[in-house]
Amino acid sequence: MSLATLYPWLKALHVVSAFLFVAGILTTSMVLAAERANPGSAAPVAGLLAKSERWLTTPAMLLVWAFGLTLAVTAGWFSSTWLQVKLAFVVLLSAVHGLQSGQLRRLVRKKALKPLPTLPLILVSLLAVVVLAVVKL
Amino acid sequence: MSSHDDSTQLRWLGILSVLEATTLVLLVAVAVPLKHIAGWTIAVHVMGPVHGLAFLAYCWAAIQSIAEGGWSRLEAARLLATAFIPFAGFANVRLIARKSAALRTGVVQ
Numbered sequence A: 001m002s003l004a005t006l007y008p009w010l011k012a013l014h015v016v017s018a019f020l021f022v023a024g025i026l027t028t029s030m031v032l033a034a035e036r037a038n039p040g041s042a043a044p045v046a047g048l049l050a051k052s053e054r055w056l057t058t059p060a061m062l063l064v065w066a067f068g069l070t071l072a073v074t075a076g077w078f079s080s081t082w083l084q085v086k087l088a089f090v091v092l093l094s095a096v097h098g099l100q101s102g103q104l105r106r107l108v109r110k111k112a113l114k115p116l117p118t119l120p121l122i123l124v125s126l127l128a129v130v131v132l133a134v135v136k137l
Numbered sequence B: 001m002s003s004h005d006d007s008t009q010l011r012w013l014g015i016l017s018v019l020e021a022t023t024l025v026l027l028v029a030v031a032v033p034l035k036h037i038a039g040w041t042i043a044v045h046v047m048g049p050v051h052g053l054a055f056l057a058y059c060w061a062a063i064q065s066i067a068e069g070g071w072s073r074l075e076a077a078r079l080l081a082t083a084f085i086p087f088a089g090f091a092n093v094r095l096i097a098r099k100s101a102a103l104r105t106g107v108v109q
């Protein structure tokens, strides 16, 4: 079986990974916001969130990249504008994830968080990524 | 989190830093000459993307480490700058080893 015949399956796995990745960064963004608004309030979920960061969100990010790059290479999408612009937003989302992941480690170790509102950035990037991928502007 | 976790984190940063620098050396010192001297393009086609991914992975680990804190402004700038300065990744090893040692002896934070 060639990569081309697997294409729809790879795309399905790409979208599943993207769902998991976005779910993870949204949850973390909101829990960090709750902790900033009311220090101590996130303590009960900090451990669980750190665990899911490690075993779900980060692997999901790596899989989104792996499947996405495979799709792009297989179908030769790299020269398309929609993918080039989408990649900029994907890099932004990944960077936001890195920043939040560092803050989450502070939360677990009961250190004060930095003011870092990530929710608007995530929502705007998500909108851009999905519109670009689906509509291919 | 325990200091064990912290040193694992730092070890990863060090590994990715060296990997980023090493793949660049392989790209410019081996793959590119092979292409120009022997007309052998496969090495560039392989090492180009490999170096690209190593670069991204290092950037991600650096952003995460800096966001966690414990680095001075200068050290943070250095971690980020090394991603863009060829071969500087090797120089990170000492900085990271010093942080690791400081963590073990409890000097930091």
Ligand code: HEM
Pocket (backbone or CB within 6 Å): A011, A014, A015, A018, A019, A022, A064, A065, A066, A067, A068, A069, A071, A072, A075, A077, A083, A087, A090, A093, A126, A129, A130, A133, A134, A135
């Ligand atoms: C390195 C990162 C990424 C690359 C290279 C990439 C590349 C691609 C490619 C080539 C397709 C297939 C388009 C098609 O065949 O119609 C695709 C589809 C898709 N991607 Fe990505 N992607 C990446 C990251 C992401 C992220 C982070 C998200 C969401 C947050 C995402 C959401 C989607 C969605 C929803 C589709 C389905 C579009 C459709 O079926 O029409 N991608 N991506």
